Amino acid sequence: MGKKFSGVSQTMSRFRGWIQAGATLLTNLHLPNFLKGGLYQGAGKTVCVPGLNCYSCPAASGACPIGAFQAVVGSSKFSFSYYITGFLILLGVLLGRFICGFLCPFGWFQELLHKIPTKKLSTKKLKPLTYLKYAVLLVMVVLLPAFLVNDVGMGDPFFCKYLCPQGVLEGAIPLSLANAGIRAALGKLFTWKFSILLSVIVLSVVFYRPFCKWLCPLGAFYALFNRVSLFQMKVDKSKCVSCGKCARACKMDVDVTKTPNHTECIRCGMCIRACPTNAVCFRYGFGNGKETSKKTTMEESK
Amino acid sequence: MSCGKKAAAQVALLMAGAAMLCFGVWRGEAATVLSKAIKLCLECVGIG
């Protein structure tokens, strides 16, 4: 039996910004390192953080799951990481894309940019682009580091090296500001990645969370688990008046009344706040929970 | 997905995830993660 909690859902959605800020801080705890231009080198970095946060960030408290996966897969000893995949599966089932909506620092960054007042464009017509992130996950994170190896059997972390803008934002830029040696090492690769970061920044102002929708491999992985995640969106059919406000409020182009656990839903709760009858709420638990239809048979979960 | 099937899938995945995690640690992957995460391989983060 899962818990349906309308009051808590409302509060959580309202304070999402604070929760995101807190999560970003917890993920990047070692703030004094920014001034020193060094990395945290303690044992905490054996564990991955749930969101996209580069290990090269001076303040990072843990390892990035995508980076760590590529590190293991790219090493000559292994070609697949059970540790990271197992960890991500656990997180996927326990939280799903709630992580994207509440715990990812780069998601928060894009949302902050989106607050800049400009004309906003809808991504509804760009839905096919949402499949791109799965290709990024499969090709850049899994296949290339495992198969495109050098003569020693080592592969490059392709996503981190060529695509990830978070690494530039949190790692390359702070480090090169504080550290002359690294500043001298900046070259063509940095120029390429910096331009990617700039593009994501510009796009984030105009579109809502473009990186999350179209490029993020971590989001792609968690998206696969939205259907089986314990953290769900629940629509009370008896309260829903089909006004469509939730679908209009949703910036990820999801209609929660039709597909509450769509792969694109990041559980941000904007639909919860938009609903005039409080029909939508978060739900945490196994199975589907009590059906509120007038059927006499109650489908119990384990 | 029906309720019972879904719950079963969730439990199965949780167990699979936990098992894979333990297996990975036993294999020594966690040590690899740590060793890579505390040293900055410049190219790996896109510097240079």
Next chain:
Amino acid sequence: MNMKRIFALAFAVLMVLALAACGAKDNDKQADMSGDGSAMTGEPKTAEEALTLHKELLERENALLSENAELWEKVFMEADKGMAMIEDGKNYGDFLLDTIEGAKDQFTDEEYEMLKESATEISNIENKLTELEEKYPEIMQESIDGAMSVPAGSDTSTPPDDGSMQKFPAFEGKDLDGNTVKSDELFSGNAVTVVNFWFTTCNPCVGELSELDALNKELAEKGGSLIGINTFTLDGDETAISEAKDVLAKKGATYQNVYFDSDGEAGKFTTNIFAYPTTYVVDRNGNIVGDPIVGAITEKKQAETLQKLIEQALAADVG
């Protein structure tokens, strides 16, 4: 309204915790680091720079002592005049620390903490002063003769921890085949030694191994050499050593790779390096020439800088 305040408070607590916890931990590291010197930033390159630094440090020390003159008076009263002031390996700052410890009950907790802090800083300053004086003996003369001009905006907030460490830390270790290697013998036997730091799972590091081997052969003709230090092999980790040898063999690198203990001077120096690959150019006297080169030397910029430093070292050796 209530929830908002709770959240804001929780957030503030979290921030304070983060800064405090990490600040304290890393401040200790700072205190240690300034002893060894960080390898990353530049060092005073000329005698004039060293002189300015020297003056700044002395100023800082005096400032510390004059800030709480009465407290320090008490400390001096307690000082054991019979005790030799400068014992082996200790300096004025350490002497002050010992005295403060001995006179602990004369002060309140606050005063005690503050005195200890200042004394530790003085200890670090003294260390740096000694290093500078060893490196540039001429500044001893000039600081006595020259007018003590107050350096504009003396940067006391960021004490110059820019590694006045010009000497490559001494080490005694082994190479991957088990032969003993001593740093002083190694450096003095070569006009120039190029030291490359790498680790086994670092792609660009491994990628440049063949180039480094070619460079080693080139240097041998000029009376120099190249050595590698694989940070995984420190403390003689057997598995790491065999893996490193494997990789070196696959890339055809025949030059010497050494390892040593991670708790020695050189070991700590290595742990402070976190960007790889990093290459140092060391001259015959064991001094580091120029700044460390960060990034693979297969890149044009790095290769040029490396050549320049090698030329510099070779030229200085002849002269």
